Amino acid sequence: MRRSLQLLAFLGLMLLGGALVGQNIELTLRYNIPLARYEVYARPDATNPAFTWGPSQITIVVPPSISNTAFTINSVNAGAWLDNSRVYVPTADPAHDFHGVGSLGSSVDFTSGQEVLIFYFSLPGGACTPGLRLFINGTDPNSAAPGMGGGDFANTIDNGNVADVYIGNYNNIGTTCFSDTDGDGVTDNVDIDDDNDGILDSVEDAAANGDTDGIKNSLDLDSDNDGIPDNIEAQTTLGYVVPSGSDSDGDGLDNAYEGAGNAGLTPVNTDGTDSPDYLDTNADNEDGLDAAESGLPALTGTDTDNDGLDNAVDSDDSIFGPVNAGISSPKTALIDTDIDVNTGGDLDYRDNDPDNDGLSGPADPNPNDADSDDDGVSDGAEATAGTDPNDPDTDNDGINDGTELGINTPVPDPDGAGPAMGTNPSSPNYVPDADPSTTTDPTDNDSDNDGLNDGVEDPNFNGKQDNPVIGNSSTTGSGETNPNNADSDADGLSDGVEVNATGPLAGKGSTNPMDTDSDNGGVSDGQETTNGTNPVVGSANDDQQxxxxxxxxxxxxxxxxxxxxxxxxxxxxxxxxxxxxxxxxxxxxxxxxxxxxxxxxxxxxxxxxxxxxxxxxxxxxxxxxxxxxxxxxxxxxxxxxxxxxxxxxxxxxxxxxxxxxxxxxxxxxxxxxxxxxxxxxxxxxxxxxxxxxxxxxxxxxxxxxxxxxxxxxxxxxxxxxxxxLWAGNANADTKVKYQGTNSDNSSVLNQVLGHPNATGTYNFDQGFGYFYGDINMDGKVKYQGTNNDPTFIFTNMITNYTLNTLDLYNYDLFIEQLP
Structure with a gap:
C-alpha cells in the first residue's frame, strides 16, 4: 500500500508540478438524503482559484454490516477517485471496515471557508446506513496494528510539493440518515433552521412550499422562486445583516440571527397584504414581479444543487447555498431605479413606485417612466390634475398638458442611466411654458368658456399670451387673446362671439377680440350690440345709433x-x-x-x-x-x-x-x-x-x-x-276740407267711382281695398250710405274741430300743424 502511494506521489509530481503554500484543508463526510448518497467535502482556509491538489488519500470508516465490496466512487473535484485499499473488521478494530479512496489529484478552485464537493458514493442497494465517518489520523489503527495488513490508511492531501495540507476533519461524528441540508453539521432533525436562511423552520414549515420546485420552504433558499434569496427578502433593505457563518450554540441558527432566545428573522411583508416578501413574487403589490424588478439575471429554471436557488443567481451550483447567493449588500446588488433607498424609499421590487411618480400598481401606466407621455408632467401629477398620463394633450386643444399646467422643467431622470426615465426633453410632447405664471385647464379645451379653444387663443401653443395690444377707437388691437379671459378686450363680447360671429354678431360678421371698438366708431363693440348697431369693421356710421x-x-x-x-x-x-x-x-x-x-x-x-x-x-x-x-x-x-x-x-x-x-x-x-x-x-x-x-x-x-x-x-x-291724429285727409294734402276746391269729399267720390269694381253709382258699397279715402280705415272706401267716409269728415269739420265756430261746410282752415 505504501509503495503504491509513493508511486502515485511520484506520478503526481510529474503530472502536476508546482505548489501553493499557506493552504490548509479540512474534510467532512455526510449523507445527502434528497440525493440518497454519501458526500465528501473539503473546506479550505484560503482562497486559491488554482490550488494544486496532488496525490492524496481519504479513508472512510464504515460499520462491518456494509457489504465487503469496493465503493463506486463518483469524482467531482481533485481528480479521479478510486476505492483501491480495503480492510474488513481488523483485529485492532473489529467494529469497522476501512476503505482507502485515492486520487492523483488535479487543480481545484478554492474560496476561503466555502465547501467544495470532492466525490460522492452510494452503498450497495442505495440504502442509508448510519455511522459512516472519516478516518481520524492518530486515533484510528495505524498500519502496524493487528489486522491492518500493513495498509497505510490515513487522510492525506498533497499540495503538489509533497507537503500534506490536511489538518483534520469537521463534523465527523458519524453520518446519520437525517440529512443536514445546509451542511452546517447540524442534522435537519435537530436543526431549527434547516436551510440556514435565518428564518426558523417553525415559520417556514407553516407556509409549506411557496413555489412549485418540490422543495419545502424550510429547505428552500428561494421559497417563492423569484430569484431573490429568502435570507434577503426576510430582512429590510437598509437593515440587512449578512450571515456570520458561525453557530455558537449548535442549534443550526446562524449567530447573526439568534436575537433573543433563538428568535430568528421576522420576515418582512412590504405590501402588508397576502404573504411576506420571501413567499410573495410581487412584494410591493405593483405591476412588475420581483424577478423582473430585482435586476438579477433572468432565471434559467435550473437548480443544479437542489438548494432552491436558480443557477442564474446561485454563486455556487455544486453545493447547498450560499444562503444569500453571495449578495452581501442588497441595496447595491439589486435595482433602485429612483435612487431613494436611503431617503425613505426602497429597492424596485419593494418600491411600488419605482419611478417615484406618485403612482403605483395598475394606476401607474409605466412603473419605470415617471412621465409616460413626455409632456413634462409626472404621471402622478397627471392623476391629480385629471389628465391622461398617456396623452400629452388630454383635451386635444393643441396645447400640451405640461404647457397648460405651467411646467417649464422636465421631470428628472432619477439616475440618468435607466431603466427609470423622466421627461424626454427632446420629445415634441415637451413644450416648456413660456409664462408659467399663467396656466390653463388641460382637461378643458376652452378654459374660459368663451367659445374659442385654448389652442386657437394660443396658436403657437407656448402657454403665453404673446404680444397683446388692446385697441380702441383710435388704435387697432393685435396679438393673441387670453385663454383665461373670456373677453380679452373687455368690450362686453366674448372672444368666441367676436371671432365666430355668433350670438349678437350673427349675420353681421366678426369683430376684433383684441379691440374694444373694431369699427373705430366711438362706441365699444359690446355696446353696439346692445344698441343694435353693427360693430364690424366698416360700419362706424351706426355707432351713434x-x-x-x-x-x-x-x-x-x-x-x-x-x-x-x-x-x-x-x-x-x-x-x-x-x-x-x-x-x-x-x-x-x-x-x-x-x-x-x-x-x-x-x-x-x-x-x-x-x-x-x-x-x-x-x-x-x-x-x-x-x-x-x-x-x-x-x-x-x-x-x-x-x-x-x-x-x-x-x-x-x-x-x-x-x-x-x-x-x-x-x-x-x-x-x-x-x-x-x-x-x-x-x-x-x-x-x-x-x-x-x-x-x-x-x-x-x-x-x-x-x-x-x-x-x-x-x-x-x-x-x-x-x-x-285728425282723420279726413283723403287727398293727403295738409288740410281737411269738406266742400270747395280740393275737398276731401271729392277725393272719396273719385276713389269710389274709380274703384276697379265700381258700378258708376255714388252708393257703391263694394269699394274694398287700401284707399286714402277710407277715412274710418275699415277696408272700404264708401261715398254714400251707412258708415260712408264723408260722414266722418263732416263730423270732424262741424262737430269736433272747435275752431270752425260758424260750422261752415266749406271751412278752409282745418290745417295740419307742421312748420
Missing part, C-alpha cells in the same frame, strides 16, 4: 272702439295692408325722404304675427326728424308700422323700435304723418339716446305739441283722455 319709441293713435282706426285707446286693425284683418310702404313711391312731396330714409317693406308673417293682440299692425306711418335749428327742415325720415296700441315699430320685425344711425346724443323735433290723417310734431327738441327716446303723442299736452298761431289745442283730436 339712437332708438326712437314713437306712440301715436289714428282717429280713423278708433271710430267705433268706444274710446279705449286701442285701434281697430281691419286693414290687416282684411289683408288689405300693402307689403311695401305707401309713401315712398306716392310722389307726394309731403312724404319726401331725407337723410338715410328710404323705402321700406314688410312680410305677411310680420303683419300677422300678433293678430288678436294689442300689438297687431294697423297701418303704415311716416316719421320725420327735423332740425333742432329749424323745425321746417326735415333731416331724417323713417317709414314704419303702427300697432293697435299706438306703438310705432320697425317693418322688419313688427316689434322693434325705430333706429337712426348717428343720431344718439343729438336733438330733433319729432313729427309723425299718415296718408289720410293730419300730422303732428313736438313743440320742443327731443334728444335721442342709445337706450331709446320715447315720444308719446297719445298723451301729449297742448304745450308739448307744435302749433301755428291761433291753433293751440287743435293740433290733434282729444278723445276722452287720449289724443289722436
Amino acid at each position: 339712437a332708438k326712437l319709441l314713437v306712440k301715436v293713435l289714428l282717429q280713423g282706426a278708433l271710430f267705433g272702439t268706444g274710446n279705449t285707446g286701442i285701434m281697430r286693425d281691419d286693414l290687416r284683418a282684411g289683408n288689405y295692408l300693402p307689403l311695401n310702404d305707401p309713401y315712398t313711391t306716392s310722389g307726394n312731396p309731403r312724404f319726401a325722404h331725407a337723410g338715410s330714409g328710404a323705402a321700406a317693406s314688410t312680410t305677411n308673417t310680420v303683419l300677422n304675427a300678433n293678430a288678436g293682440t294689442n300689438n297687431a299692425i294697423v297701418d303704415w306711418v311716416f316719421i320725420e326728424l327735423r332740425s333742432a335749428a329749424n323745425s321746417a327742415t326735415v333731416v331724417e325720415t323713417r317709414v314704419a308700422l303702427v300697432q293697435r296700441d299706438g306703438d310705432v315699430v320697425s317693418p322688419i320685425d313688427g316689434t322693434s323700435p325705430l333706429t337712426i344711425n348717428g343720431a344718439a346724443g343729438n336733438g330733433y323735433f319729432i313729427a309723425v304723418k299718415h296718408r289720410n290723417h293730419l300730422g303732428a310734431m313736438t313743440e320742443t327738441v327731443r334728444t335721442l339716446t342709445f337706450a331709446g327716446t320715447t315720444v308719446d303723442f297719445t298723451t301729449m299736452s297742448n304745450a308739448n305739441l307744435y302749433n301755428k298761431n291761433g291753433y293751440d289745442g287743435a293740433e290733434m283730436i282729444t278723445i276722452g283722455s287720449i289724443r289722436a
Whole structure:
C-alpha cells in the first residue's frame, strides 16, 4: 500500500508540478438524503482559484454490516477517485471496515471557508446506513496494528510539493440518515433552521412550499422562486445583516440571527397584504414581479444543487447555498431605479413606485417612466390634475398638458442611466411654458368658456399670451387673446362671439377680440350690440345709433272702439295692408325722404304675427326728424308700422323700435304723418339716446305739441283722455276740407267711382281695398250710405274741430300743424 502511494506521489509530481503554500484543508463526510448518497467535502482556509491538489488519500470508516465490496466512487473535484485499499473488521478494530479512496489529484478552485464537493458514493442497494465517518489520523489503527495488513490508511492531501495540507476533519461524528441540508453539521432533525436562511423552520414549515420546485420552504433558499434569496427578502433593505457563518450554540441558527432566545428573522411583508416578501413574487403589490424588478439575471429554471436557488443567481451550483447567493449588500446588488433607498424609499421590487411618480400598481401606466407621455408632467401629477398620463394633450386643444399646467422643467431622470426615465426633453410632447405664471385647464379645451379653444387663443401653443395690444377707437388691437379671459378686450363680447360671429354678431360678421371698438366708431363693440348697431369693421356710421319709441293713435282706426285707446286693425284683418310702404313711391312731396330714409317693406308673417293682440299692425306711418335749428327742415325720415296700441315699430320685425344711425346724443323735433290723417310734431327738441327716446303723442299736452298761431289745442283730436291724429285727409294734402276746391269729399267720390269694381253709382258699397279715402280705415272706401267716409269728415269739420265756430261746410282752415 505504501509503495503504491509513493508511486502515485511520484506520478503526481510529474503530472502536476508546482505548489501553493499557506493552504490548509479540512474534510467532512455526510449523507445527502434528497440525493440518497454519501458526500465528501473539503473546506479550505484560503482562497486559491488554482490550488494544486496532488496525490492524496481519504479513508472512510464504515460499520462491518456494509457489504465487503469496493465503493463506486463518483469524482467531482481533485481528480479521479478510486476505492483501491480495503480492510474488513481488523483485529485492532473489529467494529469497522476501512476503505482507502485515492486520487492523483488535479487543480481545484478554492474560496476561503466555502465547501467544495470532492466525490460522492452510494452503498450497495442505495440504502442509508448510519455511522459512516472519516478516518481520524492518530486515533484510528495505524498500519502496524493487528489486522491492518500493513495498509497505510490515513487522510492525506498533497499540495503538489509533497507537503500534506490536511489538518483534520469537521463534523465527523458519524453520518446519520437525517440529512443536514445546509451542511452546517447540524442534522435537519435537530436543526431549527434547516436551510440556514435565518428564518426558523417553525415559520417556514407553516407556509409549506411557496413555489412549485418540490422543495419545502424550510429547505428552500428561494421559497417563492423569484430569484431573490429568502435570507434577503426576510430582512429590510437598509437593515440587512449578512450571515456570520458561525453557530455558537449548535442549534443550526446562524449567530447573526439568534436575537433573543433563538428568535430568528421576522420576515418582512412590504405590501402588508397576502404573504411576506420571501413567499410573495410581487412584494410591493405593483405591476412588475420581483424577478423582473430585482435586476438579477433572468432565471434559467435550473437548480443544479437542489438548494432552491436558480443557477442564474446561485454563486455556487455544486453545493447547498450560499444562503444569500453571495449578495452581501442588497441595496447595491439589486435595482433602485429612483435612487431613494436611503431617503425613505426602497429597492424596485419593494418600491411600488419605482419611478417615484406618485403612482403605483395598475394606476401607474409605466412603473419605470415617471412621465409616460413626455409632456413634462409626472404621471402622478397627471392623476391629480385629471389628465391622461398617456396623452400629452388630454383635451386635444393643441396645447400640451405640461404647457397648460405651467411646467417649464422636465421631470428628472432619477439616475440618468435607466431603466427609470423622466421627461424626454427632446420629445415634441415637451413644450416648456413660456409664462408659467399663467396656466390653463388641460382637461378643458376652452378654459374660459368663451367659445374659442385654448389652442386657437394660443396658436403657437407656448402657454403665453404673446404680444397683446388692446385697441380702441383710435388704435387697432393685435396679438393673441387670453385663454383665461373670456373677453380679452373687455368690450362686453366674448372672444368666441367676436371671432365666430355668433350670438349678437350673427349675420353681421366678426369683430376684433383684441379691440374694444373694431369699427373705430366711438362706441365699444359690446355696446353696439346692445344698441343694435353693427360693430364690424366698416360700419362706424351706426355707432351713434339712437332708438326712437314713437306712440301715436289714428282717429280713423278708433271710430267705433268706444274710446279705449286701442285701434281697430281691419286693414290687416282684411289683408288689405300693402307689403311695401305707401309713401315712398306716392310722389307726394309731403312724404319726401331725407337723410338715410328710404323705402321700406314688410312680410305677411310680420303683419300677422300678433293678430288678436294689442300689438297687431294697423297701418303704415311716416316719421320725420327735423332740425333742432329749424323745425321746417326735415333731416331724417323713417317709414314704419303702427300697432293697435299706438306703438310705432320697425317693418322688419313688427316689434322693434325705430333706429337712426348717428343720431344718439343729438336733438330733433319729432313729427309723425299718415296718408289720410293730419300730422303732428313736438313743440320742443327731443334728444335721442342709445337706450331709446320715447315720444308719446297719445298723451301729449297742448304745450308739448307744435302749433301755428291761433291753433293751440287743435293740433290733434282729444278723445276722452287720449289724443289722436285728425282723420279726413283723403287727398293727403295738409288740410281737411269738406266742400270747395280740393275737398276731401271729392277725393272719396273719385276713389269710389274709380274703384276697379265700381258700378258708376255714388252708393257703391263694394269699394274694398287700401284707399286714402277710407277715412274710418275699415277696408272700404264708401261715398254714400251707412258708415260712408264723408260722414266722418263732416263730423270732424262741424262737430269736433272747435275752431270752425260758424260750422261752415266749406271751412278752409282745418290745417295740419307742421312748420
